[in-house]
Structures are given as C-alpha cells and as structure tokens.
Amino acid sequence: MRSSLTATSRATISRTTRVLGLSASALCLVWSSAGFAQSAETQEDTVVTTGDYADTIVVLGSRRTDRTIADSPIPIDVIGGEALQNSGSTETNRLLNNLVPSFNFPQPSLTDGTDSLRPATLRGLSPDQVLVLVNGKRRHMSSLLNLNGSIGRGSAAVDMNTLPSIAIEQIEVLRDGASSLYGSDAIAGVINVQLKKRQGGRAVASYGKYVTTLRGVDEVASVAPTTTASGDPVITFTGDDRERRDGETYTIATNIGLPVGGTGYLNFTAEYKDRSPTNRSGPDLRRQYSGTGDPRETTISRYLHRFGDGESKDLNFVVNAGADIGAWELYTFGTYGVRDANGAGFYRRSLDARNRDYANGALPYYADGFLPIIVSEIRDISGAVGIRGDLAGFNTDLSVVYGTNRLDYDVENSFNTSLGGIVSQRRFDAGGLRSGQTSFNLDLQKDIEIGFAKSVSFAFGGEYRDENYKIIPGELQSYINGPFSFTNGAPGGSQVFPGFRPNNAIDASRDSIAGYVELDADITDALNMQVAGRFEHFSDFGNTVNGKFAARYEPIEGIALRGSVSTGFRAPGLAQQFFSTTSTNNVGGQLIEVGTFPVASPVAIALGSEPLDAEKSLNFGGGVAINLVDGLSLTVDYYNIRIKDRITLTENLQGNDVVSTLTAAGITGVTSARFFINGIDTRTQGIDIVGSYRVPDFGMGDLRLTVGYNKTDTKIIDRREFSGFTAQRLFARQESFRLTDGQPKDKLNIGLDWDYGIFGLTARTNRFGDVFLPSGVSSPQRDDITVAMGDAPGDITLKPKWVTDLELRAKPSDVIELAIGANNLFDVYPDRLPFGVVDGVNYGLNNSFLPYSSQSPFGFSGRFLYARVAVNF
Template identity: 70%
Template sequence: MKNTTQLSSLALATALVASGWTAPAFAQEGVNDADPAAAIVVIGTRRTDRTVADSTVPIDVISGDALQNSGTTETNKLLNQLVPSFNFPQPSLTDGTDSLRPATLRGLSPDQVLVLVNGKRRHQSSLINLNGSVGRGSTAVDMNTIPPLAIERIEVLRDGASSLYGSDAIAGVINIQLKRSVGGKAQISFGKYITQMDGVDQVDTVDPTLTSPTFAIGTNGFYSVSGGDNPVISYTGKDRKRNDGDTYTMATNIGLPVGDNGYLNFTAEYKDRSPTNRSGPDIRRNYFAAGDPRETTIDRYWHRYGDGESKDMNFFVNAGVDLSEAVEFYTFGSYGVRDGNGAGFYRRSLDIRNQDWSASTTSFIPIYADGFLPLIESQIVDISAAAGIRGDLGAWNYDLSLVYGSNRLDYGVSNSVNTSLGGANSLRKFNAGGLRSGQTSLNLDVQRELDIGIGKSVSFAFGGEWRNENYKIVPGEEQSWINGPFSTAPYGAAGGSQVFPGFRPSNATDVSRDSFAGYVELDSDITDSFTLQLAGRYEHFSDFGDTVNGKAAARFEPISGLAFRGSISTGFRAPSLAQQSFQTTSTNNVGGQLIEIGTFPVTSAVAIALGAQPLKPEKSVNIGGGVSFTMIDGLSITADYYNIKINDRITLTENLQGADIVSTLTAAGITGVSSARFFINGIDTRTQGLDIVASYRLPDFGAGTVRLSAGFNLNDTKITDRRTFSGFTAQRLFARQESYRLTEGQPKDKLNVSLDWDYDKVGLTLRTNRYGKVFLPSSYSTSANNNNIDLAPGEVPGDIFLSPKWVTDMELRIKPIESVQIAVGANNIFDVYPDRLPFGTVDGVNYGLNNSFLPYSSQSPFGFSGRFVYGRVSIDF
C-alpha cells in the first residue's frame, strides 16, 4: 500500500512540473494576490519601493494564508513544507534540542541565517546544540515562538546580506512581518497521529529462559554487570500501530484602530502537544535473575522516541500611531513560555546505573525495580520588546529603534537518580540549572532619493547599530552535579542526576560584549532595464575586533518580463558568546581516580594547554546569479545559482583523550582531566547549489481560483580545508561522523509542489515534498575505519543511506457561513516513514541492538512521526 501511494505522489508531482505549473505557495495577503511578484519587500534593500520582481537578489514571499492552510502550527514546520532550501529535521534524545529544534537554510548552519521580525534583528536562543543533531555546535533563533496567526507574511532572502544587516546573514535572511490589519480571527484546532510504523514489528511472545549475568568487580577495578543472555522474542508479523501526539491549538488575532491614524494588533496562542513514541521493542533482557517471569509481561516499548510533551503560550503585539504627519511611533513585542518534557535512554532494571549501593555493596539490588526512563523537563521563557520612531525629515526618511530580547532555559530532571549517592540518599527530581541569553540593539537607518543626474532614480542609505549581548550559565542544586561516596572504587558510579548532570558552580558564567557598526548603501535604477546595488559595512566587536564587508548586485532586463541578476558579497558570522563561553563538566571514575571530562571554553587553562586559540569570525564570499521570467500573465519562474565559500567555520572538536592528553595537561600543571573538547575555527567549506521557484495562477475559467506552485533546491557542501595544531591530526579534531553530518546529513535535493483551489465557499490545498537522499556514516565497532575522513560515503561497512521520500499533505476547507471556516486534513497523508535502520549483525556488520528500539534516524529531514490527521474551526470577526 505504501509503495503505491508514494508512486501516486510522484505521478502527481511529475504531472504538475511537466505542465509548467511549478513552485511553493507564495500568494500574497494584503499585497497583491493576483501577482505575487508585485509585492513590496523590506529586506535586501533600504529602498521603500522595491518589489519582488525588481529585486537584484532572490526573495520569496509567503503569505499568511499559506501558513494557515496546514495542520501544523509550528512556524519551522510550515517553512519546511513551503521553502525548498529550508530544512527542519526533528531530532529526539538530544537533551534540550528536543524542545528547541534548529532549522537550516541552503544546508548551512542554523546560526548562519539571520532572522528579523518587522525588519529588526531577533535574538537567539540560549541553547547550544551539542548532541548528535544537524546544527551541532550552533545556537539558533526559536521561530516556533512566533504564532502563524500573528504573521502577515514571511520574506525569505536567499543571498548573503552581512553588508546590510551584520553578523549571521551568510545563508540569507528570514524576515517575519507581523499583522497590522483591523479585524479579528479566532481558531481552534485538534490533531493527532494515526499511523502504522513501517518496519517495526509487534511483539508476540518472549521466552524468559535465560542465563543470568554476573555482578562483580571487573578487570578495570569497578563493579559491572556482564554476560547473560537476551530473551528469545517472536513477532506477530504486523507493523506497530500508534494513535498519539494529541495536539490542541487555540489562537486568536485581534486588530483594533487607535484613533484615526493608529493600529493595535494582538495575537495569543496556546498549544498543548502530547508526546509521541516511535520506539521499537527493546530486545535486550531487562531483569537480572534467570527466568524472571516479568520478562514476558513488561511492555518492551519502554523507550520514548519521538516528539516530547510540550505546552506553549505565546503572545505578540504589534502597534503604531502617527504622532504627526511626518512622524510615526511604533512598537512590537512578544512573550512566550514553553514547558517541555523529553525522554532520555531507558535504564533497564539490571543496568549498573540502577544499582542501589546504599542497599548492598556486594549484590545487585535495583533502585527502580523495573528500570526507569529519566526525563528532561525544560522551561523556556522568551521575551522581546521593540520601540521606535520613523518618518520624514525633509527629503530624508529615518527609522530609529531600540530592541531588547532574551531567552531563558531552565533544566529539570525527573524520574532519575544520582546513583553515586545511593538510592536511599538521592533525590528523584532535580533542578539542574539553566542558560540565559540577552540582546539589546539600537539602530538608526536613514534613506533618501538622490537626483545626481545619473540614472533614473538613486536611493542613498546609511545608518549605524550598537548591540550588546550577554550570556549566562546558572548552576543547579548540589545533588544534580555532586559526586557521592559511591563514585570511588570499586563502585564507580557516575555523579550527578542521570540523563542530564546539572551545571556545577565552577561552570557558572556571566559574559557580555558590545559591537558597533556603520553601513552605507546605494540602490539605483540606472535605466528602465538596469539596476545596480552597492553596499558596505564596518563593524567592531569588543571581543575580537573589526570586520569590513561589501556587496555588489545588479539586475538587467533586456526584454520586459525576462531579467538576469547577479551578486557578489563578503560576509561574516561572529562566534556566539555560547560558543566562546559554554562549559559543562562531568566526573567519571577511571582507575580509582575521579577524572573530569567536559566541554571547556577556549579561554580555559585546559583548552589553552591543548592549543586552543581565541575564536575568530567566520568569513564568507557569496556569489549568485540567476534569471527571472514573468512574460506570461500569472506565471513567475526564477532560477538562481549560488556559491558560498566560508573560511574559519567554527566546529566543536571531538573528545580529545588519551595518554598524550594527560601528559600535555600534566606538563601545564593541570591534573584530573582526561578528556576535553572545545570550539575551534576548524574547517573551510564551499556550498553551491541551485534554487528554482515558480508559481502560476490559472486564468479564470469559472470554477474558482487555482494557484499552482513549486520549488526545487539542489545543494552540495564540501569541506575544502581542515585545521591542525598541537600535533592533533585533522581526523582527530573533526572526525568522519561529524564531517559527513555537516556535508551529507541533509538532503542534497528537495522539491515542493502545491496546488491551491478556492471556489466560493470551498477550498483545497494539496502539497507534496520530495526529500532527497541523506547519508549516515558508520559508527559501529566492527567498522575499523569508521573515523577515517578519507573514506567516501559507502566505503565503510555500516554506512547507511536514507532513500528519497515523498511526503504529501492535503486540506479541505468549507465556509458554512461567511464568517466561519471548517477545515479537515492530514499531513503525511500516505503515512510515509524514513527507512528502517538495521540492527544486530547484517551482512557481516554488527550494528548493535540500539536500533531495535530506535528504528528511525533523527536526521530524517521530515521527522519520523507518520500521518497526522486534524480538524480546525476558524471564526472571523
């Protein structure tokens, strides 16, 4: 059945593309629904009259309507459906990243795309992604705090723009324009996953006849549980079915006039998402004793692999009023809170991490009789406030603004234990500390039209920015990080709360920096057919110095409706304060000694002794060129090539450990540390690709309005150079698995195709996305060369390729009365899953048993949750 439906999706997409009806649904709301290319944009230039069609660089505009016609209410998921160069994997078992998932543009890092709200820089989150997910080592903007109902439209600039906006704008810029209209809308939606897990069997019987493991002191001098048999399990032959992930969303948007010349637009959203579980059966034994009858009755799907539990409240306000004919005061802001709950690995009953040393030091006694699933409970509080005045001063337009934003992440751990304290003495719930980040920006932008006798029109703009950033790490309570009496030999219990040891007092951090910038920009229509844009920016950071960047872009339209455009620019991304200052440590017992293992800031004595240098900004050169075709009424097609060279990309080293590490640190007077990692300017990369975006509005044929659209992205990233220092090889600093996660861990091609039909009181949206192949490098012990960076994909036993997949969404809408709309639909209507991962020994490769209960890769570009069915009611007032 699944193969048939996937072929149906392919046939539909092929037919639409072959007919010339191509690209993502970019109809405009409040701009020009009949001609999206006529939309006035506020990114990519300081001009006030530049349209999408006239832009010298590629810009996509996504309407608020397109965001509404979907079952998801997460902004990142919506962009993943609508923008071909946007990628939003949904990892699980990645600590705080489960609650704050990063997204990417053009295959680059999440922190290499700049996010604006109403044209003003949005603050980043405090979370730095350190675990095995796309975007490892980066911080990102949490766009899921922005309710879709608050959005008038989203502008996506697919070109380097550091000379215009400063740091982070290497891959491009996403500008979210908030609603300012008068009126109101309220909506409530409910959806859940109704799915059948592809390739994951239901357990039928379990044979508990087992040989017991041993509980004794091993050759390393510590107690361990070893040996014993796993149960023999038979299956029903039927795929596992799941009905979970119930999601309720209630939102309202209200727009009010303020006097004769003002507006106040307010949005409130509440979202309640239950967790999903896509774990397979854990086929390992759970209990210590041979023949324990509980092996036959326990639910072997005890892991929780999928979306975590989440409760979100988000509020947005956007307001403005004319103080005079020439001056407008405006303000906007947001408040959001998210209570998240994500699971770690299940600790089986016989796991040494479940041993109750306070009950016995010579026999195995579990703390949790059936084992336990530790949970990470996160609370995220996100706040932003902006205010400014803009207007005219003679021939000059000006905009003076002040923006503040902060993100706070507090970690809690529940259903856990600090084994090193003993079961009788440890808490089961912990406050593990938290992260804080803040940003304050003061901007002045000035622009005017010049008449200098050259060109049809010349826009001259200049301005400046002061920005302050701060970053903090707050320690957790003592039991969340302390090493108890059972951390020493012969017990060897790890200290701290299991699944997420708390931040220690020694990890406490409070750092800040300032930056000052000035820019100048010329944007001129030299003739009716030729446009030239030039820009330059100087920026000074208090922690690493100066950077200067420039841009030149041009557009030539020799025939009306056929235009060629190109750009070249330099860019940069300042190392985040988190990358410079994040630190966390844990303690393991090695050879009877407590050894510190951790992530250290580059300024620490440990990192310096191992050769770390102060981080420099990443520097880029962006080259782009393309063509725009609008010669047929209702049809717009653009094709753009890009080439992005980035030097000094910031990466997190591998865990550096071994006798030479200990020797080097000892020579520097540092003892008790056996393993360390830190951030370095580790690699250079080149990313190149092609974006093709088109839309077609069919002529009126008496059966409503039909819009066909599609987009295609082809993307390739290569590592062109690697850094070495202090005797470390390039492979040791940034090994094969992380190298290929960066270059091959996202699809090299992606296709969006959609159809929107509206007729009287009925509407239909149909979207399908094809996600290209993803490579997962081997990480298994039988692969002797699994860290050899010189071996290409497929050359190491255990390398895995996730095959391309089609994912199709459909929604049907009806208006029983003018002010009420009812919608029903399904995301991933054909219930498509990524390829099931192998486990056990397959073709001579021992993949281990973890994939038995973690059946799908977290790097799947469309997640691994299956079919989501939903309904929505909207009321306009």
C-alpha cells in the same frame, strides 16, 4: 509517559489560558459593538507564491522604499499568512519546511534540550548562519547550544516557533548573503517575519492526533524466559507492524486588530497549544533483568523507550502597534512566549549499572528500570520601540530592540547513583541558560539625483548591539559526586542530564558598533545596480569590513538576469566561547574530569585552543527571473558560498598525549576534553528554482500552482591541525559527513490551492532527497576522514521520500470556516534502520528500539489527522 510540569508552570499556564479566553471574548465584544468588522474579502490573506507578490513592496534586501520583488536584483520569496494557516501544524518552522525548498527542519529525539527547541537551516548551512528579523529588526538567539548529535551541532538558533502563524502577515525569505546590510549571521540569507497590522479578527481552534502504522517496526507476540546469564530473551512477533494513536494536539488562538485614532493600529495575538508526546520506539530485544530465567522477562513491556516528540505546552503572545504623532510614527511590537516541554533519555534497564542502589546491597533502585525525563522550561521575551518619519529630507527610523531567551532544566524520574537511594532525590533542578540582546539602530534613506541614473536611493546608518550569555548552576544533588563514586565508581549527578556545576557558571557580555552605506540605483528602466558596505567592530574579536554588489538587467520585458557578489561574516557566539559542562568519573579509583571546556580555559589553552575568530564568507549568485505570461513567475538562481574559519566543536580529545600535555601545563585529573575551534573551510553551492502560476479564467474558481526545487552540495575544502592533533582527531568522519551530507541533497515542493465558491482545497507534496548517515559501527574506518561515503561498514543512505499534505475547507458564511486535513496523508516514514547482524555488519541492538534516524528531514511521526474551526470577525 507524560511528565508532570512544575507547579509554578501549571499555575502560570492555567491563569494565562483563562486570561486568553476572557481577553478574546472581551475584545470580540468590543470589536463587534464598535462596528469595525471587515468583510471576508478585505481581510483575506494573500497566498504563497512569488508571482502573486511581483508588485509587493518588500523591506528586505534594500532600504529603498519602493523596492518590489519583481525588481529585486537578488532572490526573495514571500509567503503569505493564508499559506501558513492552511495546514494542520501551527509550528512556524514545520510550515516553512513544507513551503521553502532550501529550508530544512529535522525533528530529532533523544537530544536533550534540542528535543524542545529544534533548530532549522537554510541552503544546507548552519542554523546560526541565517539571520532572522521581525518587522525588519534583528531577532535574538536562543540560549540553547545544540550539542547532542543533531543537525547544527555546536550552534545556537532563533526559536521561530515562538511566533504564531496567526500573527504573521507574511514571511520574506532572502536567499543571498546580506552581511553588508544587516551584519553578523546573514551568510545563508535572511528571514524576515512581518507581523499583522490589519483591522479585523480571527479566532481558531484545532484538534489533531497521529493515526499511524510504524513501517518495519514489529508487534511483539510473546517473550520466552532467558536460559543463560548472558543471553538475550527469545522474542516472537505477530507479523504486524506496530500501530500508534498519540500526539494529541489542541490549539486555540486569536488575532485581533483595532484602529487607534485616525491612522494608528493595535494588533494582538494570543495562542495556546497543548501537545501530548509521541512514541515511535520499537521493541527492546535485550534482556532487562540480571537473573537467569527471571519470569519478569516475559511480562515487561518491550516498548519501554520513548522516541519521538515530547510533551509540550506553549503559550505565546504577540503585540504589534503604531500611531502617528505629528509627522512621525511611533511604533512598538513585542512577543512573550512560554514553553514547558520535555524529552526522554535512554531507558535504564533493571540490570544497568546506573540503576544500582549501593546503599541497599547494589540492588536495582528502580526494580524494573526507569526512563529519565529532561524537562525544559523556556521563556522567550522580546520588545521593540521606535520612531520613524522625515528628518531633513531623509526617511529616518530610530529603534531599540531587546530580546532574551531563558532555558531552565529539570530532571525527573531519575536519581544520583553516587548518593544511594536513601539520600538521592528523584527530581533535580539542573540549572539553566540565559541569552540576551539589546540593539539600537538608526537608519536613514532618501532618493537623490545623479545625472546618469534614472533614480538613486542613498541609505546609511548605524547599529549598537550588546549581548549577554549566562550559565546558572543546578542544585547540589544534580551534579555532586557522592560517597559511592569513591567506593564503587558510581557516576555522579542526576542521571541523563547532570546539572551545571558552580565552576560552569558564567556571566559574559560583549558589544559591537557598526556603520553601513548603501546605494541602490536604477541606471535605466532595464538596469538596476546595488552597492553596499559595512564596517563593524566587536569588543571580543575586533573589526570586520564587508561589501556587496548586485545588479539586475532586463533586456526583454519579462526576462531579467540578476547576480550578486558579496562578503559576509558570522561573529562567534558567546555560547561557543563560554559554554562548559563537565562531569567527574571514577577510573581506577581516581576521579577524572571530562567535558566541554571554554575556549579560554586553562585546559583548552594547554591543548592548543586560540580565541575564536569570525567566520568569513564569499558569496556568488546569479540567475534569471521570467514573468512573460500573466500570472506566471519562474526564477532560477545559482549560488556558491565559501566560508573560511567555520567554527566547529572538536572531538573528545583523549589519550596519553593529552594527559602528558595537560600534566606539563600543571593540569591533572583531566583525561578528555573538547572545545570550539575555527576548524574548517567549506564550499556550498547549489541551485534554487521557484515557480508559481495563477491560472487565469479557470472557470471553476481560483486555482494557484506553485513549485520549488533546491539542490545543495557542501564540501570541506580545508581542515585545521594544531598541537600535534591531526585533522581527523579534531573533526572526524561522523561529524564531517553530518555537516556536508546530513541534510537532503535536494528537495522538491509542489503546491496547489483551489477555491471554488464556499469550498477550498490545499494540496502540497514534498520530495526529500538522500540523507547520508556515516557509520557508527566499531571499525577502523568509522572515524577515518579519508574513507569515502558508503565505504565504511555500517554506512547508511536514507532514500528519497515523498510526503503529501491535504486540506479541505468550507466557508458556510463569511464568518465561519471549517477545515479537515492530513499532514503526511500516506503515512510515509524514513527507511527503517538495520539492527543485529546484516550483510556481515553487526549494527548492535539499539536500532531495534530506535528504528528511525533523527536526521530524517521530515521527522518520523507518521500521519497526522486534524480538524479546525475558525471565526472571522
């Protein structure tokens, strides 16, 4: 089912798509007539590998101006633009998932707004524990708080999919704690996206779709009428797995670089992507109608749910420019992204109590049931301006960056049961979220002389940052409890996503000010040492001081030992402090409020909440970098990250003691509440192995091999208790194991790039390790945190899977490039989830129509075939 977008959105996309085409044509004409076109050789991107980049200057991990990857005391990987473009996907997060072994990007479904704005993780930590930079400047967070059973529950993340791969020169991934250099969030590491500056141009058009067979999902042959009022129908199957041909995706993009004066540059990117929804649901084996022998039971489709990617229309613009003004460089860059997307909820059957029209004798409002749709309209804007040059011998950089993310919710194909079918709308404005950030930075660096050292870089600077978070209420019908809430106990608000209420509205801000100092010294040709410290004051939780020491020692040329120790922090997100969403249910004729409450609300305070403190980390890392053979690079790094006071969302706190505690505080009408706390301490340790080899004198073109391996283990080492709530009631077994074992325990990336004459080939295969799914089956062990992995009825472990991508390319001329390929060439799926009674455990029937886990680290969409044409000019 395709959900219609808003008229405003359709008009906006239509206009901007025309502008995109006209702009690209006009700029191509100007470029060609000016005679600035470059040869294919000068505009070719560099391929992903650490070895290829050994002598590349990086701006990540140190503020000295001559730092290369080979000399870095901490692990840094660089991914080139060509590696990002040689794939059927244009989503930056999906590309990184295939290229960086410690990067994880599951693609969940049925998770509300998370279906449209999916988070990613690094080294098995939370999405908000990795810092994202663009051109070395902090990127703003999204406004979405992930709450509905996905990886990263309770966190907000940066939406990296607003950065088109065609606009990216390279991505640098620092795999080490870096809060002393960059401030909050840099616990797992830092990802820096470098935008293109180069002259020349590239225009790309691609088309792809899924051609797949769903493993273990049966095709229905026939359905027999029900014979009892309580029984499910008898369904027979063909014996064949279900086949799907869906998810058509069209992408057009252009990147154009123009000279400005003698030394300036202007690089512009525009991308439009249109993705149709996918559906990987299985047959719904449950009865759909209330009457015995209802003939409609035999004819209604059993594939009523929509489980997969939603519809998405994305339009992204990127500008990166700079020009010399005397001895200084004035630079600016910015992005503008529009995403109109949707995700489906659970199908409401004809017999469902939520599908009653109490204004019409309690008959079904939708005769055959309905599939409600959550429409997410996302607007993401960022702009930066700065000036850099020499000031009294210091390399000086002064900049300001503004970013904002806006998410508006609509609900379609739904209704408010409590209002009745005559009054209720079918489409609702359910409100929205806003997140904004403004940062001012001043960075100064110079080389100084110290007698015992060969060379020393001294840097210092400061930052002022202002952040804002808002919740916008929805329209009245999206949240109101109508008259049938009181007379029939009907749920209020728009089905699938009740709108934000006026009492949820918030407009909260905070600011912070920071100063740092850094020394990076080559003591000798063989020994480098780095020391950094940072002080930061936040207006909401106070001060934090962090430091770092790192060293690299190369006793033998080509073999270097490196290690680091650092402290770090992550400031509690404004969304974690102020997000709220509540609903009212009729229980025994009494209206009862349940929901997520802000930390400082009377309800949370009465139950024992305290102001959130920063998460604090202690990072240890050590490894070896080997570059003994020309073209061969191998790095092995161990890491150990201890995090204190990790912020978690409590379970739904309910029961007689909760009601008694609230009543004693003068609060009535609330029986269930959850809120954020500094709930646990964790330890994450693991190993990263990254290798690359450019085969010399291959004799048949250019051959490059890459390999990456990550193994991560996370443990909860302490838990909080307060106000009579045990650790188990605050953070139970399911969420505990989702945090520690819900991502692959290990991951292996293997890649091959081969260019021979006009032909090229890219092959990548990824092995995703075990993922543990704690039991959701009703049993005494389900929520018991003392029950070990695999010991509760219904525990499931997803087995390791290999997923292979292949692309073939041809360049019949320096201008034209053609490509065909397949993502997930062998059509691999995660393990099929059990349903019904299996080995004495009753899993229920939901897994019959939700056959795969949303925690699958490679999604569950199957084989994607695509073709691409590119024009270089």
